[in-house]
Amino acid sequence: MLTIENLYKKFGSVVAVNNLNLHVKRGETVVLMGPSGCGKSTTIRTINRLINPDSGSICFAGTEMTDLSAEELKNIRKRIGFVFQQFNLIGRLTAVENVMLGLVMDGVPKEVAYDKAMEALGKVGLEDRPDHKPVEMSGGQQQRIGIARALAFEPELMLWDEPTASLDPILVREVLVIMEELAKYRASTMLVVTHEISFAIHVADRIVLMDKGSIVEEGVPEIVFGQPQSHIGRQYKELIEYQQMTNARTLNSKIIV
Numbered sequence: 257m258l259t260i261e262n263l264y265k266k267f268g269s270v271v272a273v274n275n276l277n278l279h280v281k282r283g284e285t286v287v288l289m290g291p292s293g294c295g296k297s298t299t300i301r302t303i304n305r306l307i308n309p310d311s312g313s314i315c316f317a318g319t320e321m322t323d324l325s326a327e328e329l330k331n332i333r334k335r336i337g338f339v340f341q342q343f344n345l346i347g348r349l350t351a352v353e354n355v356m357l358g359l360v361m362d363g364v365p366k367e368v369a370y371d372k373a374m375e376a377l378g379k380v381g382l383e384d385r386p387d388h389k390p391v392e393m394s395g396g397q398q399q400r401i402g403i404a405r406a407l408a409f410e411p412e413l414m415l416w417d418e419p420t421a422s423l424d425p426i427l428v429r430e431v432l433v434i435m436e437e438l439a440k441y442r443a444s445t446m447l448v449v450t451h452e453i454s455f456a457i458h459v460a461d462r463i464v465l466m467d468k469g470s471i472v473e474e475g476v477p478e479i480v481f482g483q484p485q486s487h488i489g490r491q492y493k494e495l496i497e498y499q500q501m502t503n504a505r506t507l508n509s510k511i512i513v
Contacts, residue, residue: 257282257445258303258413263312265298272298273309274469282412285439285446287456290466290488296449299466300415303447304336305329317412334362337406337414337444341421343398345390351377352386355404369408376404380434396427400434407438414438416448428452435459453496457481465489 258280265273273295280286288296301307303314305321314321319332345354356373360366377383380400390398399419406414416435420428432455439446439459450456456463456477463480465473465488473486484490 257284257317258447259313259315260299260303261313261315263299263302263309263314265295265302265307265309271469273302275312276466276469276471278464278471280413280445280447282445284461285448285459286462286464287460288447288449288464288466289451289453289456289492290472294466295469296466297417300417300447300449303413303415304333304338306338334409335412337409337411339399339403339406339414339416339419341418343390343395343402343422345398345401347390350387350389351382351393351401351404354390354401355408358405359408372408372410373404376408377401379407379438380404394427395423396430399423399431403431403434403438411444414444414446416446416450418449418451420450420452453481453492453499457496465492 258278260276260278263273263276276295276299288300290296298307302309303316303321305324309322312322316332316336321329321332324332346357349357352370352373355376356366356369359369359372364372374383374386377386380403382397382400382404385393385397390401393401399422403419419435420431423431432452435448435455436459460477462474463477464471465480465486467486467488473480473484473489480489481493481496484493
């Protein structure tokens, strides 16, 4: 489905991605993790050429992305959904209008675009709020509209660039639940950049850890987080153990009270 070879990107004197190699199989959910600034977002944004790599190969479904013309890139992006950190909704449009806008601009008849948009809103649990504008909805609901917008094209590959990063902690769960449902139904292949450890543990087929622009470890969650071989992996294991200990103490204190 997706093969990245020797991907390299430099910003000024800073190497953001350093000869990275990654293969994602069709139907697989891969979670890309690592400390801030390690190159996760740069990597995922090169796939559909939001950022152009300096060198390397990105092959999606048999097509070399780095060789495409502007028109060819526009067409293949319809097969790749992208969910950003920011919602990027148009305030004067309703939820369904935001979702169907891209379809209409692509030449899809309005009636067909509306039906596809409503179907996408149904997948994120917002089929009862199609006429609400963004200002009338919570941050979590707005991000769910953004997800529906990406799903409306029925993409083969879904890219997620820290989709909960702009949300208040209390709203994060509602977006993660939608992501978990989409991963469960395997409607598309998913490559997710996130700091949400619990999501990665429960949903990922494979964890890929990055540090300083390179992949330092990858594998199934129980191995990467349970028997880590890299420094970053060991840090995640310590964090998980600390969270588990803290949760146990909280539970014990409630029982005592």
